[in-house]
Amino acid sequence: MLDSLSTRLQAIFDKLGGRGRLSEENIQEALREVRVALLEADVNFKVVRAFVDRVRTRAVGQDVLVSLTPAQQVVKVVHGELVELLGGSGHRLAMASHPPTVIMLMGLQGSGKTTTAAKLARLYTKQGQHPLLAAADTQRPAAMEQLRTLGAQVGVPVTGAPGQTPLEICRAAREEAAARGLTPLILDTAGRLHIDEALLGELQAIRREVAPHHVLLVVDAMTGQDAVTVADRFNQAVGIDAVILTKLDGDSRGGAALSVRHVTGRPIAFVGVGEKTDALEPFHPDRLASRILGMGDVLSLVEKAQAVVDQTKAEELARKLREDSFSLEDFREQLKQLRQMGPLDQILGMLPFGKMLKGAPKDLDGESAELGRFDAIIGSMTPGERRNPEVINGSRRQRIARGSGTSVQDVNRLLKQYAQLRKVMKQFKGMEGKLPRLKNLPGFPTPRG
Amino acid sequence: MKFLSGLGDRLREGLRRSQEYLAGGLGAVLETDRPIDDALLEELEELLIAADLGAALAADFTNRAREEVMFGTVTRAGQLRPLFRRFLVDMLSPAAQPLNLDHRPAVVLLLGVNGSGKTTTAAKLASSLKGSGKRVLLAAADTFRAAAIEQLKRWGERIDVEVIRQAAGSDPGAVVFDAVKAATARALDVLIVDTAGRLHTKTNLMDELVKLRRVIERQLPGAPHETLMVLDAPTGQNGFAQARVFHEAIALTGVCLTKLDGTAKGGIVVRIVRELKVPVKLIGLGERVEDLQTFDPQAFVDALVGEA
Ligand SMILES: Nc1nc2c(ncn2[C@@H]2O[C@H](COP(=O)(O)OP(=O)(O)OP(=O)(O)O)[C@@H](O)[C@H]2O)c(=O)[nH]1
Ligand SMILES: [Mg+2]
Numbered sequence: 001m002l003d004s005l006s007t008r009l010q011a012i013f014d015k016l017g018g019r020g021r022l023s024e025e026n027i028q029e030a031l032r033e034v035r036v037a038l039l040e041a042d043v044n045f046k047v048v049r050a051f052v053d054r055v056r057t058r059a060v061g062q063d064v065l066v067s068l069t070p071a072q073q074v075v076k077v078v079h080g081e082l083v084e085l086l087g088g089s090g091h092r093l094a095m096a097s098h099p100p101t102v103i104m105l106m107g108l109q110g111s112g113k114t115t116t117a118a119k120l121a122r123l124y125t126k127q128g129q130h131p132l133l134a135a136a137d138t139q140r141p142a143a144m145e146q147l148r149t150l151g152a153q154v155g156v157p158v159t160g161a162p163g164q165t166p167l168e169i170c171r172a173a174r175e176e177a178a179a180r181g182l183t184p185l186i187l188d189t190a191g192r193l194h195i196d197e198a199l200l201g202e203l204q205a206i207r208r209e210v211a212p213h214h215v216l217l218v219v220d221a222m223t224g225q226d227a228v229t230v231a232d233r234f235n236q237a238v239g240i241d242a243v244i245l246t247k248l249d250g251d252s253r254g255g256a257a258l259s260v261r262h263v264t265g266r267p268i269a270f271v272g273v274g275e276k277t278d279a280l281e282p283f284h285p286d287r288l289a290s291r292i293l294g295m296g297d298v299l300s301l302v303e304k305a306q307a308v309v310d311q312t313k314a315e316e317l318a319r320k321l322r323e324d325s326f327s328l329e330d331f332r333e334q335l336k337q338l339r340q341m342g343p344l345d346q347i348l349g350m351l352p353f354g355k356m357l358k359g360a361p362k363d364l365d366g367e368s369a370e371l372g373r374f375d376a377i378i379g380s381m382t383p384g385e386r387r388n389p390e391v392i393n394g395s396r397r398q399r400i401a402r403g404s405g406t407s408v409q410d411v412n413r414l415l416k417q418y419a420q421l422r423k424v425m426k427q428f429k430g431m432e433g434k435l436p437r438l439k440n441l442p443g444f445p446t447p448r449g
Numbered sequence: 450m451k452f453l454s455g456l457g458d459r460l461r462e463g464l465r466r467s468q469e470y471l472a473g474g475l476g477a478v479l480e481t482d483r484p485i486d487d488a489l490l491e492e493l494e495e496l497l498i499a500a501d502l503g504a505a506l507a508a509d510f511t512n513r514a515r516e517e518v519m520f521g522t523v524t525r526a527g528q529l530r531p532l533f534r535r536f537l538v539d540m541l542s543p544a545a546q547p548l549n550l551d552h553r554p555a556v557v558l559l560l561g562v563n564g565s566g567k568t569t570t571a572a573k574l575a576s577s578l579k580g581s582g583k584r585v586l587l588a589a590a591d592t593f594r595a596a597a598i599e600q601l602k603r604w605g606e607r608i609d610v611e612v613i614r615q616a617a618g619s620d621p622g623a624v625v626f627d628a629v630k631a632a633t634a635r636a637l638d639v640l641i642v643d644t645a646g647r648l649h650t651k652t653n654l655m656d657e658l659v660k661l662r663r664v665i666e667r668q669l670p671g672a673p674h675e676t677l678m679v680l681d682a683p684t685g686q687n688g689f690a691q692a693r694v695f696h697e698a699i700a701l702t703g704v705c706l707t708k709l710d711g712t713a714k715g716g717i718v719v720r721i722v723r724e725l726k727v728p729v730k731l732i733g734l735g736e737r738v739e740d741l742q743t744f745d746p747q748a749f750v751d752a753l754v755g756e757a
Binding site for chain 1: 499563
């Protein structure tokens with residue numbers, strides 16, 4: 001989203017003209033924006049209410065730091081509070097002193113338990129462990145086959161056969177793990193509704209008799225307001241030790257995480273970021289906080305950018321942006337660097353303006369042809385046109401299209417995206433004080449002072 | 450639509466369960482004779498937000514209520530519920546449309562994000578169509594997810610409907626091609642295509658879907674006759690982004706709202722209907738084959754704001 005929270009807050013404070021100290025009155029309106037941002041991010045409305053009250057108390061009376069505007073100061077407070085509420089990062093699942101360590105996954109239908117089970121198994125394998133997967137979803141057709149296929153992919157044995165009850169499967173799996181010296185044992189259970197008493201009873205029985213060390217609730221990051229009810233019911237009925245947030249590779253803002261944290265008080269251990277078995281990452285509260293606030297997952301992006309970006313080039317680019325001399329040549333350079341950072345759809349998904357670049361090459365495999373076209377188009381321009389694209393009129397567009405073997409529509413699309421990117425970058429100048437590390441990102445201006 | 454049983458007790462029962470939560474709260478806000486003030490309107494707004502209608506839409510409804518209060522058409526809190534019901538029913542009524550299956554074969558393409566309920570919906574729909582005397586074929590075009598083909602195959606056995614499939618990892622386009630060919634050659638009534646779950650942000654997967662659609666279209670001009678996005682009721686505001694992007698890419702003819710048997714209200718469809726004008730064609734109320742229903746705006750709204 002282009003009008004990120006900070007831009008909207010900026011507008012409010014511009015109107016109020018407030019500077020110096022944050023007063024009750026001048027943050028009132030700002031907090032209304034914060035409220036809307038959190039609701040749009042699917043944070044439960046009750047959690048939002050509590051949160052906004054908390055932030056108000058924290059923010060009122062604070063001096064505005066010299067380096068920040070009042071809007072940035074509010075964002076800083078809000079962001080800080082969010083990070084704190086989301087909990088510490090990298091929650092580790094402790095290994096039991098008497099193996100096997102047993103991890104049970106539970107959640108609603110379709111939340112991603114089976115895939116997550118395989119991802120966890122892979123992760124532990126990478127850490128030198130020898131896990132065992134138990135297929136205890138006897139409900140959904142072919143759920144056991146799904147786990148077996150995934151187990152084979154990650155090289156982890158899968159136990160459990162149809163005809164047994166889930167409890168029998170889990171119990172036998174525990175014995176098997178102990179006998180074969182396999183740990184951790186990961187239990188994949190059937191998806192169920194949080195109001196299905198009979199099926200919750202089944203989980204209670206497993207908890208009682210198999211005594212998992214870690215009971216994890218798997219929650220879809222796209223979940224809306226109902227996340228509180230779901231988490232609360234599972235927590236009351238079975239008990240939750242930690243949470244895994246799945247499908248964060250989309251563009252949902254993930255506010256459900258805050259709701260779940262709020263009602264259970266349990267940490268978020270991992271986040272799922274893709275369909276492949278390696279797409280499981282440790283949880284970073286600061287990143288999710290930015291994302292919930294609509295500021296994009298800027299820190300992840302910075303990390304990736306730092307890995308590939310040539311520092312001098314980045315500074316050069318930042319200077320050009322300041323001077324507003326960002327040319328098509330630079331645009332081409334940008335696209336190249338972005339592509340080095342990984343699948344572009346992931347990168348763009350992390351940015352608040354990711355949607356702006358719709359139609360740009362977003363995927364390495366699928367759309368390299370598109371980048372090739374862009375490359376050819378810019379290549380067919382005169383140096384003057386690249387520096388100063390405003391001169392590219394209709395007849396020049398036709399010439400460029402002919403020269404690059406593309407169509408006028410392709411040329412138009414490129415020019416439009418270039419214009420959009422420039423616009424976006426101008427917006428980003430407003431964020432520079434708040435996000436100092438952005439200086440390392442290609443195309444983002446170096447903060448002054 | 451005759452092939453689906455009407456809105457029976459099952460739906461009401463399912464909706465009532467989800468109603469406990471919101472309607473309980475709404476009743477508490479509205480049933481009192483308390484004066485209509487800002488605090489009350491704010492609570493109202495929050496109750497709509499709690500149903501996933503989104504902050505903007507909830508504010509919009511609340512402002513309209515505020516206007517009615519200003520004009521004096523509403524004076525007591527108890528009158529707000531019928532007012533909200535009317536707003537919502539008016540908005541959703543155009544969205545209750547039957548499936549367009551007046552072709553032979555009629556092709557139904559199911560799509561949506563991961564885990565929303567596509568495969569189950571494919572099976573449920575196949576079963577209910579078969580029950581109404583139609584000759585149905587299923588196509589397992591999710592060749593990507595582990596055991597997805599097996600899942601649909603099991604359903605096919607259970608409901609006695611043939612499933613066109615190939616090996617895991619094969620080209621979904623080829624599966625669909627075979628299926629359309631088979632359905633046409635045998636002059637079947639309906640072909641239902643189950644596709645792999647995909648996030649709307651994955652360009653390459655969206656392209657694959659567009660290609661799939663093109664394969665169908667080329668073979669059978671006018672098809673697919675229904676392109677349904679399967680959306681699960683617990684989905685929050687992201688459901689709108691999903692619908693918008695899928696709609697832009699492939700032109701949806703409707704939404705199928707699943708998992709309404711939980712406590713989530715699926716209020717995001719109100720926004721989808723209003724802003725994208727995409728109708729809601731089916732709702733899912735459970736995991737069994739009989740748990741598929743047509744969309745009834747009245748019953749849906751009753752679950753949102755409580756029954757009269
Ligand atoms: N409670 C409930 N569960 C449902 C409903 N529809 C589907 N499910 C369950 O949701 C889970 C996922 O359903 P699937 O049909 O496999 O979903 P899908 O969209 O095909 O999933 P992928 O192909 O993995 O993307 C299964 O456990 C289904 O039984 C419904 O209306 N209510
Ligand atoms: Mg499926």
